[in-house]
Amino acid sequence: MKILGIDPGLQVCGYAVIEAKRLDTKLIEAGVFRTDGKAELEERLNQIADDIGQILKTHQPQAVAVEQLYAHYKHPRTAILMGHARGVILQKAAESGAAVKSFSATRIKKSLTGNGHAGKSQMQRAIQTVLALPNVPEPPDVADAIAIALCCAAEKNNLVNPVNPV
Numbered sequence: 001m002k003i004l005g006i007d008p009g010l011q012v013c014g015y016a017v018i019e020a021k022r023l024d025t026k027l028i029e030a031g032v033f034r035t036d037g038k039a040e041l042e043e044r045l046n047q048i049a050d051d052i053g054q055i056l057k058t059h060q061p062q063a064v065a066v067e068q069l070y071a072h073y074k075h076p077r078t079a080i081l082m083g084h085a086r087g088v089i090l091q092k093a094a095e096s097g098a099a100v101k102s103f104s105a106t107r108i109k110k111s112l113t114g115n116g117h118a119g120k121s122q123m124q125r126a127i128q129t130v131l132a133l134p135n136v137p138e139p140p141d142v143a144d145a146i147a148i149a150l151c152c153a154a155e156k157n158n159l160v161n162p163v164n165p166v
Helices: 041-059 076-096 105-113 120-131 140-156
Strands: 002-007 012-021 024-034 063-067 099-103
Touching: 002 041, 002 076, 002 140, 012 041, 012 140, 024 041, 024 120, 024 140, 041 076, 063 076, 063 140, 076 099, 099 105, 099 140, 105 120, 105 140, 120 140
Parallel strands: 002 063, 063 099
Antiparallel strands: 002 012, 012 024
C-alpha cells in the first residue's frame, strides 16, 4: 500500500510517500513545499492545493495521513491559519479518492517510539531505524511527514509498533 504522510503548514508542508507491506516499508519520496510568506492567504492556499495535487497525481497513494491540529491557547491565530492549510490538504486528498486518516501528534509519536511525548531527535532516530536510512531525516517537517505515514502504515497492518510487529 502506498501512503502519503503530510505535516500540514501554511508556510512549509512536509510530505513523505512510503510503500508499506506487512514487514517491509520503503521510503519512496520525501520533501517539503513552501509558500511565499508575503503572498495573500488565498494565494498561499492555492499553492498548497497545487503542490498536494501534483504529489497525489504523481504517486497515486491509496491512503493519505495528515496530522491533526494542535491548538495552543497562547497562539489561537496560528491554529486557525493551520486549519486553512489542513482543510485544503484534506479536500485534495478526498478528491483524489484516497482513504484519508488523521492522527494526533501523541499517537504518531507513540506508534513509533512507544512514548507519546517523544522529542524530535528521538522520532528522527526511530524513523532512521525503521526505514534503515543512512542519516536521520531532515528538516523536521519531513521527519514529521514520514512519521505520520509510518503511523498510518502501522494501523493498516495492525501493528502496535513498526519496530516490533505483533
